[in-house]
Amino acid sequence: MTRRLPILFVLGAMLLASCGGGAKKQLAVAFSQANNAEPYRAMQNAFMSKLFAQYPDVKLAIADAQQDNSRQVAQVETFIRQKPDLLIVAPNERAALTAVMGQAVDAKIPVICLERDILQPNYTSYVHSDNLAIGRLAGQFIVDQLTKKYGKPKGKVVAMRGLLGVEGEINRDRGAREVFDKYPEIRIVAEPVADWIQAKAKDRMTEVLRTEARIDAVYGHNDPMAIGAYLAARELGRDKEMIFVGVDGLGGPAGGIRKVMDGILAATFVYPLCVDKTVEIADKILHQPGFKPEKEYLLESAMVTPENAARMYEKFTVPGMN
């Protein structure tokens, strides 16, 4: 036991050091993020940190739920105990987070629900975009490109799917399918599942390329998967045979907009980070007593093609960030 005492002492000291300081009055904003591992969400975190840094009286704390519902529920519960001045939640899944966000509302904490919806309106405000509309836009873009290629709407499409059962995946898929279904000569010839992950999409696309002698378009339900499919086609010297379309449209050198500029993606559809709107509302909630936010803010997508990519890159790249 005596040998372990120094270790305990060091651990205790670390604990004290990490929660020390901070006696002066600050406004606390707590953000529960579903999963830092997705580039889209990492970008949300970085952007949010940057925007809140403009307000010296605001202190932002971000918790990462690592794509785990129960972890996120626990994190939100802890935040509720801390009584922040504002709680922002990007829910991992609808059903799991609905109740705990209700507890936050009951505790009189203003709650902003970011980007994914929950089953009951247990929030002060809901900021989101529309995946179904994005799916339709992407589908229509592919139809237009195929019409240009063949003189009429026909061709073979590969749908590279994200994590099945997630709202974004369901609606990005459904929106495009609605459009394709209007044209009997446009067929989805394969729909491999790559769980949003680029490396997986490359492997799954390789197999599709082996079985399909001709492919006209790949619709990646996010940009990394569209890029993974491109890498597979390029390896077999077939990248010129088809176009690659993605969704997310992140800025920065590793984002999808850059890939449109590089000629890898034919188009990407911006799924707004929703962060600038959120911080704008947050600022008013925190600093303007009596401000009543709307129940819902719907942000529009934007199509990024080689024609406007450079301009969009400027707009969606946060300076000083990767």
Added chain:
Amino acid sequence: MLVIGMLRKAQSGAALLGIVGLAILISPTAADGSRIFLQVGNLTDILRQVSLIGIISLAMTFVILTGGIDLSVGSILALSTAVAAMGLTRAWQNAPYARHILLAIALAVAASALAGALNGAIVATTRIQPFIVTLASMIGVRGLAKWLTDNQNIDIGFGRDVAAEFAAVFREKAIAIGAYAVCAALFWAVLARTVFGRYVRAIGDNEKAAEYAGLPIGRTKIWVYTLSGLLSGVAGVLYAAENHQGNPNAGVAYELDAIAGVVIGGARLSGGRGSISGTIVGTLIMGILTNMLRLNNVDSNVEMMIKAVIIVLAVAVQRNSD
């Protein structure tokens, strides 16, 4: 003993042949009537797809032979992709390409080996179980990779810069498959033909006996975990090239795939029994299974269920010889 060993090998070989036979039987056919599964391109696709897990599982075989386990390999792979990509894009800007690439690779592999050595040192000098030590480093090294990269992917483009040149060379199928083959040959030779290999096996077979016989148990363990880190680092470099990115979130759950390969290959998790050839067979069984199911467009949910059954069957077939 020898007869049983040969029988067991024959049986894991038989399991592999069975899967290959099934894959040939149900393979879809190309336009010219040939079976797609048997195309050289497809067979090398499989080898490439299993090469990263395959490389990791070689050292994992050593770890498991000593009665240990290494859960940190996926995180170390991520660290390696991140260090390699950062070395390529953010350091040594004026070095000639060849030297720059070698430095970046060396740095990535060295960092990975160091992480492995740390695992080994803790396992060897404390009585903490390897499962717990490497569980901790799985978490810690993942954190390190994310911290280094600020949670962002580090992009390797397609231009003419040094990073792009690195990817162009090391994403080649022949490189990945060749690296797997070379590592396999080396690890086979070390295990079968050297004193060190005998120590590895003896420690897992009966650690007390090995101790009384005066074998260098601590040193052997440190080496085994260092090798595991090193090979994870090699796999990370290949991952970075193949996917054109340093990705702090790469390799999640790779430890399970690697362990599955080792165990399907006939190794015993409590140590002392296992072989490089068995591990290679186990890894190939998993790779061929995935390829076979994807070529036939099997529903991805069904694919998971089929895999579960086959894993249990493959191991059961071998256990019957005990």
